[in-house]
Amino acid sequence: MSETELIKLLQLYKNGQITDFEILETISQLPFQDLGCAKLDTHRGIRCGVEEVIFCPGKTPEHLKAICNIVATRTELCIFTRVSGEQVKLILQELPKAHYYQDGSIIAVNISEEPKLDGIAVVTGGTSDIPVAEEAAITAELMGNRVERIYDVGAAGIHRLFPHIETLRKANAIVVVAGMEGALVTVVGGLVSAPVIAVPTSVGYGANLGGLTTMLSMLNSCVPGVSVVNIDNGFGGGVSAHLINRKVHAKR
Amino acid sequence: MSETELIKLLQLYKNGQITDFEILETISQLPFQDLGCAKLDTHRGIRCGVEEVIFCPGKTPEHLKAICNIVATRTELCIFTRVSGEQVKLILQELPKAHYYQDGSIIAVNISEEPKLDGIAVVTGGTSDIPVAEEAAITAELMGNRVERIYDVGAAGIHRLFPHIETLRKANAIVVVAGMEGALVTVVGGLVSAPVIAVPTSVGYGANLGGLTTMLSMLNSCVPGVSVVNIDNGFGGGVSAHLINRKVHAKR
Amino acid sequence: MSETELIKLLQLYKNGQITDFEILETISQLPFQDLGCAKLDTHRGIRCGVEEVIFCPGKTPEHLKAICNIVATRTELCIFTRVSGEQVKLILQELPKAHYYQDGSIIAVNISEEPKLDGIAVVTGGTSDIPVAEEAAITAELMGNRVERIYDVGAAGIHRLFPHIETLRKANAIVVVAGMEGALVTVVGGLVSAPVIAVPTSVGYGANLGGLTTMLSMLNSCVPGVSVVNIDNGFGGGVSAHLINRKVHAKR
């Protein structure tokens, strides 16, 4: 609810057009929809630039069905992330118009047909990082961006990165997805002037510690201008890049 | 060295204006200046949008003097971060025109007088987070941005944050500096549509683990669009915000 | 055994009504029942305000059967927590009057019909936290309390919490169940004057570290009056709230 709307509401109240009870009721009926088990945040898109997203791990079939029922009545973009095999079936059954993106384990409904905004690149160190990178890329695409994918250019053979430097330099935001020691982040960060969002993956041998080593390594990168999201959090990386790109285009 | 310059160089070589030896020499004389102990990266500003920065902890007086001698001959902005008491004296002696920012433990030379770009806000949870926040704010200011400071609005009394919501909503990038459990990041991230750079501080009791808990907590924030830099790394937070703001204004 | 009973016993002995051997025997036959593999603590309800509870993970079918046999002969409330699918079958077979609470993975026998005491609220950040929250809520209910459930009001959209503030302010004890960065604890703790028991859950991405990050974050909450139980320990959260509420009503 914008400041303007709030003032309108207060004036209705002032003019006696709505009662004490009604104004309190309205204020307490804040913009979310209560399902008992879940409260969908229906104004999130306006407030935060990101629509409601359903993080699926741990959701029971009952909870998912209740959420799908609400989603079915709405027209905004809605994204389900980290959908497992069982959940894919259930959601596609409940929401027949939904689209399933297997590479990124994402399901989306009410996908916008608006023209896409240029400016995001997603880079990976190896081929094993691609599922996380796809989560980032598809997320950013669903939110209205065009994404350049530059995959398997890890720091062990940095010459593979060189043909893509111009593409990287043109980007408004670069998502670097890497596992192991994550050195690709430092190499990319040292070559470009775009903000870099680093996504550590849990790809690696023993002392990788499920991605913790990669994450800590990226946080210690000796190039400034790198910031980091959680392990395997392609979604978060995609959203951060989207918010930056959106700000850039908003100013055009 | 830009692509254009490289082609020019190759054509000079092609035309016989420079020799085999000269072209190899030029390519190997890449744009940095060798001090023996340190190699200043003199083209960094062009390549990465961030000037050379001297991270001072661990630098011996001899190393610092050698660096100051080179800096003295240059005209670009140069920033010394985390300067200790002894180092402040030495640098100000070597570089009399340098400016010392006590709150952020920063020294800068060749500060630009260009008009500042609006669009960055720096927010803290408590007063103990201010030194790190000042490192972020001063860094961003030195790089050409105007910074809104919103201090001591931690999540334990979130009503203190509300008067500043409009300021936050107008920002292109928000740096949130907080210690302890870092909940302020989630609260701010849930209210705005700007990208949020979270800077964990080492402020807190025992199980804060020198800021590690805060950092891990921020990486797990349930709002997307938050990315994190290293503990107490105000400088990194300021640079990330600067790179975003610079992209936004570049597109105008 | 109360002090009064002990003095009675000593007087019987003094009067020669019981022998040296008998008094030693009685003292050593302390109030528990020995099953070989397990010793049920039959006086626990009187001593600690909490009945014997059987934590089921790791119990073999043989051990569980032996325990059920004793439980069958008693009339006090007995609670089995974290019952797995196989264990549910076995216990319901052995104790046909037992009641199974699927949401909280709890089985209980000899449930009291006493009127419930008001005063406990259980709050969750997301829908994935509900199983742990139900363990807390059902535990508190079985021990004689009435529980207000306020679910899916996480800190990423704090306006969802506001309609419930009055309910929270009336509670004698609030159990906050949250995963990820656990910021909801700080937000709730900053709004109420009731003691808050925080239950971290293992819900989250990689650097959540199985709930460790959430737990550490909650322990570092910048609001005082918050105390924390183990990861996913809904049972412990429910008991702490029960003990507080019981003390409050005892004083009426």
Place this chain on the structure above:
Amino acid sequence: MSETELIKLLQLYKNGQITDFEILETISQLPFQDLGCAKLDTHRGIRCGVEEVIFCPGKTPEHLKAICNIVATRTELCIFTRVSGEQVKLILQELPKAHYYQDGSIIAVNISEEPKLDGIAVVTGGTSDIPVAEEAAITAELMGNRVERIYDVGAAGIHRLFPHIETLRKANAIVVVAGMEGALVTVVGGLVSAPVIAVPTSVGYGANLGGLTTMLSMLNSCVPGVSVVNIDNGFGGGVSAHLINRKVHAKR
């Protein structure tokens, strides 16, 4: 601001007694006092049952002075915790009526003379735990409680605890302060029906890890009804006990 006050405000506005501007201004002038560097939360006592508390580590002399100036103008209880030697001097100079509690490293002003409420016990494992215990005990006393101190009754010689069992059983809340393996918490928790707040201390040999081992151990206590605060956080333990005791007496 209570619901009643808000309705009053709205009615004034409705009746035209205050303007659009005034009502927005009032709502944004929420109940805190802005010092530039710090924002004192002046309504905290009413909202949370705990007055504003100044956590002193990391505060600069300038910040402390600014805070003292505001505190000097107020009449509510104000507590400074973890005051260091230098800070004690400064605060006592700025606030001559303040009282310094050396054992708990606390300074307080505007101490209430109200009768104290019975019901809190503070227990320690060893003598080295006493400074943290005193922080808890003095905090609870300043907030209006009477505190029973039971010190040096650690689990290595549990018979030392037995003469105090009746005192413990009468308490509404027990704060157990212990280092090393923290076993005292389990022993106390197994003997009483009061809620137990465990405060781990950083007292111990190498693998104590600065209190982390003690904290983790307490979180794993096999007695339910124990909840834990941060390492060495006597203040937090005292506040939790105070909030419980306050609820108990409020119901009388």
Place this chain on the structure above:
Amino acid sequence: MSETELIKLLQLYKNGQITDFEILETISQLPFQDLGCAKLDTHRGIRCGVEEVIFCPGKTPEHLKAICNIVATRTELCIFTRVSGEQVKLILQELPKAHYYQDGSIIAVNISEEPKLDGIAVVTGGTSDIPVAEEAAITAELMGNRVERIYDVGAAGIHRLFPHIETLRKANAIVVVAGMEGALVTVVGGLVSAPVIAVPTSVGYGANLGGLTTMLSMLNSCVPGVSVVNIDNGFGGGVSAHLINRKVHAKR
């Protein structure tokens, strides 16, 4: 090979009864038996007071068969620990005279019929600790000791321990097996004068960290005379107790 045997060998060599080659050969044919993949340490019983033990996890069927073939030709006690279901079948097929102890997941061959030595007690906190305790108890029994089992006497209800104090006081070595916070070790250690070997188990909720918390807690026990073995290492606990008891009886 004892010193006496070595001197004999040297004298044979001196007397020309064995050649240069033969003495070098003999020295290099040290007392172990080479299977290619494994080298059984056949003199271990004499040297270390503990027979060869086969730790089974990770052994392939091929490796296990090769080991069984050698074991079949020997007459000394041989113990296989941590045998999984598949491995039990294979070993019992290869070594039909072997005995399988299901509770401790142990298989043994060539079990001695010698009279057992009194002096070892094995104590557990809960029933879930019994498998580890049985590994300890059976190991000690196979090595020639008689073992008192005192199970489910955890610190949450320490009165359950009191009837067994005399048994504990008579022991030469006490193995305490416990999970969660491991407080039982401190309670037992404070009551007896025997050396206590603590075996942490991986029984517990989240922050138990797979037994790490229990292990660290036990290492920080405030009673001296407690030493600790690895998590779930019942075998190691049993051997330590055996070595102590063996020394005690050797001196009789």
Place this chain on the structure above:
Amino acid sequence: MSETELIKLLQLYKNGQITDFEILETISQLPFQDLGCAKLDTHRGIRCGVEEVIFCPGKTPEHLKAICNIVATRTELCIFTRVSGEQVKLILQELPKAHYYQDGSIIAVNISEEPKLDGIAVVTGGTSDIPVAEEAAITAELMGNRVERIYDVGAAGIHRLFPHIETLRKANAIVVVAGMEGALVTVVGGLVSAPVIAVPTSVGYGANLGGLTTMLSMLNSCVPGVSVVNIDNGFGGGVSAHLINRKVHAKR
């Protein structure tokens, strides 16, 4: 208080020679001496085979003086461990007959002149481990044992250990004190049949983690019969060895 004494007391009571009040009083006046800040456990020697020991770090001068005053009135051995420079002065002033052992940072009073019992060896990996080893050795000597010291025989040059093998084989308990990777424990444990108590020290480079690596390494030793005490805990190692040796000699 022994069982015999307890029965005597009960019979006095039965015979009317002591009153209800007196018997309760006596039972509650359990054998410790209350100093306000500390409760000395005066029967510990009888109950646990180890006299009261004062762990000095963190004790204030006031606490230490109070303890010294009680100790001065007693005749049993009393040991102060980890005494710092300041504390040494204070204790020697208060207890002029006390003896200070600089190498082990120990002060002792009322040292017994009884003949010493053979059977303990203390071994170190390097010279930097000697302070911890001396804490172990002096502790064991004060408790009535004779100690063989074998220093600087670390696993990097294991031939240095060989001349001492016979000494090691004769010991009833061996304390191995080592830092870095602690491999000496495995080498010694593989050569002897005595129980080995491993004391990890905090000697080492970076990833030694203050001794944590050494401690974890020792807990994973591939020889059974090794148990471990806390980092730098020479005192605990000495006590464990003493308790074993005492049991061995008790049986003679």
Place this chain on the structure above:
Amino acid sequence: MSETELIKLLQLYKNGQITDFEILETISQLPFQDLGCAKLDTHRGIRCGVEEVIFCPGKTPEHLKAICNIVATRTELCIFTRVSGEQVKLILQELPKAHYYQDGSIIAVNISEEPKLDGIAVVTGGTSDIPVAEEAAITAELMGNRVERIYDVGAAGIHRLFPHIETLRKANAIVVVAGMEGALVTVVGGLVSAPVIAVPTSVGYGANLGGLTTMLSMLNSCVPGVSVVNIDNGFGGGVSAHLINRKVHAKR
């Protein structure tokens, strides 16, 4: 591309034999082959002394097929490591001439028939370490070395190592593969003058922490000349030994 080739290229360009566009194209068509999802580094053998290696965990069937198609067209050695059961089938189907090494979970194609170079030894502590050791040994063999295998000579019975000392002393590089406390590394390192590459394995009980303890222990080895690779990284150990041996033979 060697310096010589680069100069040739530049001269062609200078002589007008290739155009501006062609030289830029050539420089950007650096020596790797782009599969869309993966970029094979076809010059790696020349540049780094190690051929392209495909780390298989996490590779999807589609990715693996694409890689096999390229590999099929080449004649250099190519190694697939950590192949799972499903992957073995797929690769052998796509590359019928490939050879599968079950013990080391390796598949290789285009295996050289060149004579092998002496100089590498691979040593294990136990039989459970053999799979990792075989990964190291087979890797080194495929790269052209002859490997001495010395298995099951762990530090708990170091006499088993002695017959092999001469073999170890002759090696140019020794790979020591061990789990648990990893003491074998120190024992071997103290006996030889060859560089030792330590490979920690994840073999061990609870506090082994999946090999982390072993790895940390090896990094703290008190013998210099030991360097360490990641947990279970037999491949890395084999390559390091190969690079050393290759340098030694190159100089002959």
Place this chain on the structure above:
Amino acid sequence: MSETELIKLLQLYKNGQITDFEILETISQLPFQDLGCAKLDTHRGIRCGVEEVIFCPGKTPEHLKAICNIVATRTELCIFTRVSGEQVKLILQELPKAHYYQDGSIIAVNISEEPKLDGIAVVTGGTSDIPVAEEAAITAELMGNRVERIYDVGAAGIHRLFPHIETLRKANAIVVVAGMEGALVTVVGGLVSAPVIAVPTSVGYGANLGGLTTMLSMLNSCVPGVSVVNIDNGFGGGVSAHLINRKVHAKR
């Protein structure tokens, strides 16, 4: 003692030229010199290719003096590492001919004048890594190698590394010393065919964790052929490089 010498000794014994007692004595008088507190390993140079090295941290003045007295009587190279200010004075007083290398905190005596062997390069990421790099370089030089120093070529500006590639390619062993995320190791490892020894330094911001992050990152490097030594362990890095270079030259 070589095999040849041992056979000579045995033959002397066989021929009656030495007695039973003498041969046992000789074998037990293994080649080290006993100082009481320290046992210098005087044959280490022959056995391991590395002379005795004295690691100074934690050594008391008394221990150091005893060691200097022995060193004074010898003619082999002896190295003292990590000498602190106080220790430097003491050692130079005791050993006036010793040479002090301030940059690497090393003192050495009996430095060889032999010609140096080419083949080692030491590379650093930043200027703050130089002290550790100097420890490595000086160690290698003292042991007879010539060292190429390439400093401040960190991965944030990898073009600074390119002019040195030929030097790196010629090396037999490369020591890479870096802090922060350690990405330089991966970049160097991807460009050369020499074995790379990575030395993590404790240079970095908060989540660097005293070098632990750098070390873990290096262990996870995606280039094979990299092995790692302990944090800040320049000495270990220098020795590993020396052992490799020595093997290479030995084969010439």
